[in-house]
Amino acid sequence: MRRVLVFAGVIVVALLLESTVLASVRLGGARPDLLVIAVVAVAMTAGPTSAACFGFSAGLVADLLFARPVGVAALVYTCLGFAVGVGRVYLVGSRTWVHLLLTGAASLAAVWSAGLVLRVLDLSSWAFVARTGPLVALYNLLLAPVVYPLVRRLVADTAPERVYRWQGG
Amino acid sequence: MYQRSHNPRAVVVVLVLAAVVVITVDFRQSPGGPVERLQEVTGAVFGPVQRGLATVLRPVGNAVGAVGELGGLRSENRRLQAEVQRLRGAERANQELAGQNQQLRATLRMAARCGCKTVGATVVASSGSNFQWSVTIDAGTRQGIARDMAVINADGLVGRVVAANPDYATVLLVVDPTSGVAAHVSRGGTAGLVRGRGSDGLSFEPLHAGAPVGLGDLILTQGYAGGVFPNGLPIGLVEEVGPPRAGLVRTVTVRPFADASALDQVAVVVASPPPPPAPGGGVRTDLGGR
Numbered sequence: 001m002r003r004v005l006v007f008a009g010v011i012v013v014a015l016l017l018e019s020t021v022l023a024s025v026r027l028g029g030a031r032p033d034l035l036v037i038a039v040v041a042v043a044m045t046a047g048p049t050s051a052a053c054f055g056f057s058a059g060l061v062a063d064l065l066f067a068r069p070v071g072v073a074a075l076v077y078t079c080l081g082f083a084v085g086v087g088r089v090y091l092v093g094s095r096t097w098v099h100l101l102l103t104g105a106a107s108l109a110a111v112w113s114a115g116l117v118l119r120v121l122d123l124s125s126w127a128f129v130a131r132t133g134p135l136v137a138l139y140n141l142l143l144a145p146v147v148y149p150l151v152r153r154l155v156a157d158t159a160p161e162r163v164y165r166w167q168g169g
Numbered sequence: 170m171y172q173r174s175h176n177p178r179a180v181v182v183v184l185v186l187a188a189v190v191v192i193t194v195d196f197r198q199s200p201g202g203p204v205e206r207l208q209e210v211t212g213a214v215f216g217p218v219q220r221g222l223a224t225v226l227r228p229v230g231n232a233v234g235a236v237g238e239l240g241g242l243r244s245e246n247r248r249l250q251a252e253v254q255r256l257r258g259a260e261r262a263n264q265e266l267a268g269q270n271q272q273l274r275a276t277l278r279m280a281a282r283c284g285c286k287t288v289g290a291t292v293v294a295s296s297g298s299n300f301q302w303s304v305t306i307d308a309g310t311r312q313g314i315a316r317d318m319a320v321i322n323a324d325g326l327v328g329r330v331v332a333a334n335p336d337y338a339t340v341l342l343v344v345d346p347t348s349g350v351a352a353h354v355s356r357g358g359t360a361g362l363v364r365g366r367g368s369d370g371l372s373f374e375p376l377h378a379g380a381p382v383g384l385g386d387l388i389l390t391q392g393y394a395g396g397v398f399p400n401g402l403p404i405g406l407v408e409e410v411g412p413p414r415a416g417l418v419r420t421v422t423v424r425p426f427a428d429a430s431a432l433d434q435v436a437v438v439v440a441s442p443p444p445p446p447a448p449g450g451g452v453r454t455d456l457g458g459r
Contacts, residue, residue, distance in 0.1 A: 015215070018297030019305070020222040026430070029368045031299055048177040056184040060191065064211040066296040066303060069347075070204050071191030073298070078188060082181040111299065118300050121196075123346045128367055132299050 003050070003158035010038050010151055011058045015065055030135035035062060035073075036110045037144050039081045040103050041151035048085025050155075055081030069121065076113045080106055100144055107140040108133045200316060209334040212305060216337030219294035220307055272434035275323030280436055283399040287321070287436035288312045293337070295432070302345040302367060302429055303328075308437060309336045317397050319390075319438040325403035325426035326350065326390055327435055338437070343404065344371060344429045351396060352404055355387035363388060363404055363423060371405055371423040382410055382421050392444030399441035 014034040022032055035058045043051035055077030063070040084106060091098060115129030195204040273289060280287040290308035308314050310333050320327040320340045328342040341348055348365040352373065359380040364372050373388055386407040392400025403426050411420035 012215075015297060016218055016222055019215075019294040020219055021226045023295040023297055024430070031297060033297075033299070049180050052177070052181045052184050056188065059188070061211060062298065063191075064204075064208045065215055066298045066301045069192060070195040070208070071188045071193075072300075074191060075185060075188035078181060078184045082177065086177070114300060118346075124300055125346075125366070125369075128369065136299060 003046070003155070006154050006158050007042070007050075007054050007057065010042075010154065011035070011054075011061055014038055014058070015062055018062075019065065027139045028131075028135045030132050030139060032139040032143050033107060033110065033136055034140075034143065034147055035059070035077060036080065036107045036136075037103055037140055037147045038151045039077050039110075040084050040106045041148050042155055043081045043084035044088050044091070044099070044102075045152045045155040046085075047088070048082045051081030051085040052078050053081075055079075069118070069123065072114055072117050075117065076110050079113070080110055099148065100141060103144040103148055104137045104141045107137040111136045205332060208332045208339065212332055212337050212339055213334035216293065216305060216307070216334070219305060220337075223293045269434060272323055276321065276434055276436045279321050279323055279325065279402070280438070283401055283438075284442045285319075285321075285399050285438040286440040288314060288439050289434065289436050290314075290338075291434060292432045300346075300367075302342040302348075302365065303331070304340050304342065304432055306338050306340055306435060306437070307336070309333050309338050311335045312437075313439050314338050314437050319398045319402070319441070320435050321402060321438060322427055322432065322435045324428070325405070326398065327427045327432060329397050330437060340435070342429050342432075343427070344368075344425060350398055350404065351391040351393065352388050353391045354382055354407075355389050356383070357381050357386075360391060361421075369422075370408070371425050373407065373421040373423045375419070375421070378419070382407060382419070384408070384410060388423050392441070394444060396444065399438055400444045 018031065018034055022034070025032075039051060039055045039058065042054045046054075056074050059074030059077035060071070062073045084102070091102065111133040112129060115124055115132065118124040119126060119129060191204065194202070198204055276289065277287070288308055290306035290312075292304045293307050294305040296303045306320070314330060314333050316330055316333060318330045320329060326343055328340045328345070328348065330338050331341045332339040342365070343350055343363065344365040344367060346365050346367055350363040351360070352363040353360045354373075354375075357380075359375050359377075359382055361373050361375040361380070364374065366372055371388075373382065375382055384407055388404045388407065390398040390400060390402040390404060392398060405423040405425040407421055408424040409422035411422070
C-alpha cells in the first residue's frame, strides 16, 4: 500500500513539474521527460512487475493530462519498465555512470518508440522523432543525478517486492 | 518450497494489451466518449494545482529557461543587464498588470475583428510531452466554454478546446500534428487546409494543385456553417513554397503568428457571426474530432 502511495506521489509531482516549470525550460525545443527517469529508477529498485505497473499508470495519467492520443505513453513506459526491470540483474551494483548511461539510453528508446507509434498513426514526422530523441536523452541526463537517486530512495524505503516467497516445509 | 507470487510476463502482457485497448478506444470514440470523460476528470484534478504552481514558479521557469537558450550568451547578458537596470525602477506587479492589460486589449481587438463573443482566460500549464502541443487554461464550462470552441490571442488563432471541465479546459494548439484548420489565402482566396507540424510550425495544403500561393501570403481561417473556427482570423504567413510534385499539391510552410511556446492571455470564442457564403458552394475541410 505504501509503495502505491509513493508511486502515485512520484507520478503527480513529476507531471506537475513537467507541465509547469520544465515546460518553459527547453533544450533545442525539447522538453525533459522526468517519467522515463522515474520508470528506470523504479525498475532498477523494485523489479519488472512494479516497474511495468508504475510505467502504465504514469503513462496513462500523462496521456490524459497532456491531450491525445491516450495510451501511447502508457504502452511505451510499460515496456520500458519491464525491459529495464528484467535486465537489472546485469547492472545491480554497477558504477554510477552505468546507471546514468542506462537512463540516457532509456530516454532515447522511450522517445523513439513513442515517435514510432505516433509516426505509424501519422501524427509525427521521422525528422522530428529522430531529432527529439537525443535532445530528450541529453536533457534527462542532466536531470538524472537529482531525480534518479531520489526516486530510488523513495521506492527502496517501501516494502521490497518479492518475486519468490518462502513457504516453509 | 518456492512459489512465484507474480508472473511478470503475464502482468506486462495484460498492461500492454490494456494500453493498446485505450489507444483504440481513444481513436474510435465519439465526442463525449469514455477516454474524453477521463481526460476531463484528470484536468479537473490537476488544474488547480497547476495554476498555483504556475503562479509561483513562472518567474523561476522563465529565468532557468533563459539559461537553456545557448548561443550568443555574452551579448545577451549585456543586453539583459542593461534591461534589468532600466526595469529596476518600475514596480513589478504594476508592470505585470499593464502587460496583461495590453495583451487582453489586443486579444479583444482580435475578437472584434471577427465579430466574435469571447471569454478571457490565462494559460496555466502546457503539455509536458514532446509530441503533443496543448495547454491548460483557467476557464471552463462554468464560464460557458465547451469542446470545439476556437481559441485566439492577440496574434491570431491559437487552437481549439478539446476537453472542458467546470473550471479548466484543454486547448489543442494549431501546431499539434492532429490539428487541421480550414483556411484560405488572403490574396486570391485559395482555399486549403492548415495542418500542424509541431515545432516546425504549420503547413498549408491548397485544395487544388496549381492554386496561386506566394511567399509572405497571409493565411486566414475559413469559416463555414457548422465549422469550429470563425472566418478571417489570421493564422500565419507563408514562409516557404515547396516545388510542385507530379500529381500532388505543393507543400507550403506557414509560420504561425501565435507563438506556441509563449502563450499567456488567450480568449475563447463562445459565439461567432455566421460565416459568409463560401465561393463555389463551400468546401468542408475540417478534420472533425481528430
